[in-house]
Amino acid sequence: MSSYDVIIIGSGPGGYVCAIRCAQLGLKTACVEGRETLGGTCLNVGCIPSKALLHATEMLHEAQENFGKMGIEVEAPKVDWEKMLAYKTDTIGQNTKGIEFLFKKNKVDWLKGWGSIPEPGKVKVGDEVHDAKNIIIATGSETSTLPGVEIDEKTVVSSTGALELEKIPSKMVVIGAGVIGLEMGSVFRRLGTEVTVVEYLDTITPGMDGEVQKNFHKLLKKQGLDFILGAAVQGVETSGDGSKVSYKLKKDDSEASLEADIVLVSTGRRPVTKGLGLDELGVEMTDRGQVKTDDHFATNVKGIYAIGDCITGPMLAHKAEDEGMAVAEILAGKHGHVNYEVIPSVIYTHPEVASVGRTEEALKEAGVPYKAGKFSFMGNGRAKANFAADGFVKILAHKETDRILGAHIVGPMAGDLIHELCVAMEFGAAAQDVALTCHAHPTYSEAVREAALACGDGPIHS
Known part of the structure; x- marks a missing residue:
């Protein structure tokens, strides 16, 4: 002992x-x-x-x-x-x-x-x-899984099983439009799999900024992922040929089903x-x-x-x-x-999605006066050169003090770019502090500075 x-x-x-x-x-x-x-x-x-x-x-x-x-x-x-x-x-x-x-x-x-x-x-x-x-x-x-959905890691898989599939499936149903489901769905879509995401809520990426959700949803659909939102999965039946996912639409209680070679369960942990x-x-x-x-x-x-x-x-x-x-x-x-107020979250799809701090919805609910500075990657020279101009940077600052309260990025290297704003928030910085800091050109990070400028007199390249 x-x-x-x-x-x-x-x-x-x-x-x-x-x-x-x-x-x-x-x-x-x-x-x-x-x-x-x-x-x-x-x-x-x-x-x-x-x-x-x-x-x-x-x-x-x-x-x-x-x-x-x-x-x-x-x-x-x-x-x-x-x-x-x-x-x-x-x-x-x-x-x-x-x-x-x-x-x-x-x-x-x-x-x-x-x-x-x-x-x-x-x-x-x-x-x-x-x-x-x-x-x-x-x-x-x-x-974790849902009632009526049993994970066998062969036909009905968690992320663990999805990482070990013997072959690339032709059809996959992903249950849950959270981080894991969208990341793994993106992997298999790029490999040629027909991917359909079934989500109980009416939006993807629950809890994220509403504008980010809408923009990200459009980008994923453009990449070929299909979505069925507002759908409650009733169960999954497996057979030798694959699985059938039964679901009920919340808006009218109508029932339907999808067939797939593989069902990925990503309904949380x-x-x-x-x-x-x-x-x-x-x-x-x-x-x-x-x-x-x-x-x-x-x-x-x-x-x-x-x-x-x-x-x-x-x-x-x-x-x-x-x-x-x-x-x-x-x-x-x-x-x-x-400091639980400054813990970033990242979705590693392409483009990446990253956020830290409060969302617009949370600030409105709390009655906090705020202003939003936004800049599209379409105005960023490096992003355009690299075919990575989808998305935007959005900074939320206190309307009176200019202190940064939250930041949300959809775009190239978002998971890395977010940390400039994490450090700024950790030190109680104002949006103007970021706006007045020299950023190397040409870099993706210039989009962060431009969003900070948009919290003040306005961005330069928009």
Whole structure:
């Protein structure tokens, strides 16, 4: 039996970052992980492999649509699906081995196996029980499904199964128009699959800025994705030839169905807490099955903390990382903190979609006086040269103080561009501060400056 200052259960982005930070701060640290590789869902079957396929299919699109326009004459590209999956797997391996290296470098012990907490201060892994002054639950989340929809990871798949399909399907139905569904739908549409997205709500990307939703929806339809909105899925029937998705339209209660080779279920995720022994310990949970924590990530049981997807808040890898860093600082006697007002979200389609802070709808509902500065990528020289002029940058600033309250980008490299505005918001900057900052030309980032200028006297190139 070993004794530690901290044991983290789970090695996803929250868990492994927390473990490394704890070790850096001088705490004797171990991390429990039952997978064969570190990195959790994100590195193994989520963020990283999906981005590899998004990148590969985006390159395919460039070769098919834009090479000829630039004077690059090549034969029509062919897809070797097996080799593309091998590229994805290699990408996973490089990243997970990197985490293993960082554990060794920082002297974090990997306790291999699935963990449980038999009593406060104890973590059981396999047949061994380890002592820990502090225990951090970082067990992440798993795919949730709907009544009447059973995931078999063969015909009816989650994102995990979609990343391992034996062949490219000719028809796919995606249930849910959130981040995962749209990203994976985009991958297979570019590979030639006929993709139909069925969404219960009347808009895609629930919770995002309304103007972004409408613009993004149009762009995806232009790329060939079909949408059935306001539809409640009733069930999925599978057979040897594929599946049939039955749904009911909310507007008139009419019923219909779709047939597909593959059905991708992307209706959200739920916390993974089963098997930890939390009920027996008396750890309080929320109504949604999340671990209940206070402002310092502590549960009601002394010495037990929780972070990431298994607690309240957006289920984002970088949110979990921030919480992992913060709780490590707290346990080391410092002042760890997460600013939940400045956590960006990104959809890695093409074009990308990124947002941070408040939406227009939220500001209106709260009665906050605001102004919106908007600039289209059509006015950006770099974007036009690169056939990437779809979309816009939109900055929301307080009408009286000019302080930036939110930002929303649809366009090239949106997931990178958003961070200029994250930093600005973190330091309480005004839109004018961004507008008066010199931006290199020609870059996509000039569109951010122009949107900031639009919050004042107006943009230059519009």
